[in-house]
Amino acid sequence: MPRPMLAAQRLRPRRSRVKTGCIYCRLRRKKCDERKPICSGCDRNKLICSWTSTQCGHGRSLDMGWRTRLESGQGVGLEAVDPSELTATIQPLRAPPPTSVALTPEVAGQPQLKGASLEMKLSLSHERPSDLSGIPALRNPTSRILFEYYTNETAHRLSAIPGPDNPFITLVLPVARSDSMVMDAVLAVGGAHLCSTTSDPEVKSASFAHYGLVLRQFKYVLTQVNSGTIWKPVHLLLTTLMLCHVESISGNTQGAIFHHLRASSQFVYNIIALSSNQLNHRLHGFLLEMYAYFVSVVNITANTDSDYRMVIFDPCTHVISGFRNSEIYGAMFGYTQGLIELIPSICKLGYRRIAEESREECSFESIALYKSLGSQIQAWQAPPSIYKDKDYACNLDAAAKIYQNAVLIFLHANFYGSNVSEPALLDLVDTSIDSLLPLVKSFSTHSSIASTMLWPCMIIGSCLRHVEQRNVLRASILASPFNMTGVSKAIQILDWLWEDGDLCSYGPYGLGAIMEKHKIRPCSSQEIIGSYNADSPK
Template sequence: MDSVLALGGAHLCYTMEGADMKSASSTHYTLAVRQLKHELTRVNSGEESDPVRLLLTILLLSTTESISANSQGVIFHHLRASSHFIPSLLALDPNHGDQEIRAFLIETYAYMVSVANITVNTQPTYPALILDPCITGLERFQDCKASGMMFGYARNLLTLLPSICMLGYNRTLEENAGKYSFENIAWYKALQFKIESWQEPSTSEDSGNDIKDLVVASKVYKEAILIFLHTAFYGSKVGDPELLSLIDTSLSKTSSFFGFGTDSPVLSVMLWPCMIIGSCLRESVARQYLRGKMLETRFNMTLVLRSVQLLDWLWEDNALDAYGPYGLGIVMRKHGIMHSMS
């Protein structure tokens, strides 16, 4: 309950100014962390505990940090803590508790880990978040009503993001050493093939608007993830003509994809692709159009404002490497922040 109240307070702090609201929200957050620490101490001492309840609490705290736009990377600590409970949930008997809750929690964790980063060079320990059993474990819950609540139709695309982050991290090490390895080139090409060969699901003409929006959203994710892959592989060579050509090809396919209504539920998961695509826009008109779309959403929270601010900083920066996801990392370091999209 303290986690729920902390989350509600984080939302209210956006619309209700005043020290009282911030203090109340912080108090519930502190109480939740204190109680969670007590529970984890019991678990470490060998006592039995409910991993569903613990994971739910940590993910509520993660979401609180996310919508509050904590700039110091606190959410990464919560997500690493969450990863320890995923194997326990997957090992539970299918008849233990509510399958729908387990399906939702595991998919929520997988989604938050997948979109945690908008750059591969701000969090050197990011690979510690990757948990392959979690990704494969999603298959067993595909018949649950909660399946797809976070991923929509783009699950097979989104679950590639942790691997892309690892590739980008490896390429950063290689770039510093002045070399390319055959293994990473092959990894890059294999990931590119998986993304480019992905096909959106077929829908009928009488499909509702929500279904159509989910299909369009998955197409946006496809191009944004391709951009993320290319920029991860090229690293600091943001001005490479070949890279710019690859990015422009993807950008041209997304220009007509942002016609969602302001009330469309799918907008709740579109912030990550907006940041990736926005970081690569070079024309002022396109930048302002995307900026307006991000600000007009009904999902009013600090995270959206901070994300727009980060894009503004990037667009205003005259440094040669201030472009794309790599540039987002540069700008974050300049301003001393660690911005997460989870």
């Protein structure tokens, strides 16, 4: 027999669950304050606030089929937000003074992580609690560890410039302190690097959490850009390029870097279109150099679908060269800008030659381009050193010569295409290898310029036919302080190539075959002849 209801229970009116609010609050089962055009919850969590079409007016929504249509992939009649309404609720981010640590309002939804292990805390020797106390993204211990690891380790492994002028510290961190999106990108980079050396689940969780926050905030900022409320191409380009570093460090083998580079290419045009006074800013030059470096070294083989994961590339030499006298020039290129910028053209020649092979021909255009590129590579000379450190200058010279021979090998291999056993090709490649192996043996892998050497190591390694030569290169790579998953996976690809019994497993062409065999998706770039035109759409 049921118990009699209390008087208070009988008198209390029945309250039904509120069935209004924005779509995201309802999906997250959070109370929505129904502030329009952007509710407080979505504004706080950097979500794209959307409303069903029946909520656009002042009436209440009676349409409860929106969830079913959303899950089935049908439209839900989203309300378009008027840009004029956004102005009152969204304010552009302001860069603080150089000495300020004031940041944008806290991004809710920061990863809630438990305290990091004592062993990891003790491994970091440069705690700066006074510098980090006001940064919302660094309020939990594990995120602070990622930041410290980035500043103490990762930043110094990414830049070819040693010492206090490292742009990953001097240029990136000031922007990160004023923009939570960039800060989360920095933490994702540090986390990707730290995950290569530790199996701590909290570190891995923090890294993925910050990576997810970057993507969420990036999408949110793009909605503001689309509405014309805010426009900051420098911050957007820096974020996408830092995500490229995440994919490179973590050794992503599914071509994820392609998406970041494709997004970066849109913002490169906007930065170049800035006024000449703004373009003199060191950060702009650094970002353009980083972009040009990435879209060059993603090319390691032409033995792939030329239309798959293609990034449009223009060397924009006339712009980058304008920063040559800057103390941060060469952070990605070292001395080798003139060589690295030839890589996409060489890869384009490789695609053409593979297509011509199917027709059993070799065009005069291909021969002329091959000879022209070969002359440019052989005539190239490193610029005079501007560094007082003799050891560093010597390593720069050695790296430049290694790059010169690697690019020449890449040219020969792409011209001969699938004819990897052609005696003429083997003679040309062996001549270059004989001249560069002594440089590889004497090169200091602990020099900061070693951060740019993975691409030539892959190209050279793919053409080594003797076990002794392979051991020299492998030992040199393993002796470097770059404890990154991407480096380990590069060695794994070379091991697969060397162990494969197929006669075609040689050179960049063989790398393409091996990557296809192991379901690794490369990214490539396509050169556009001519200079950037800021008025031309991407």
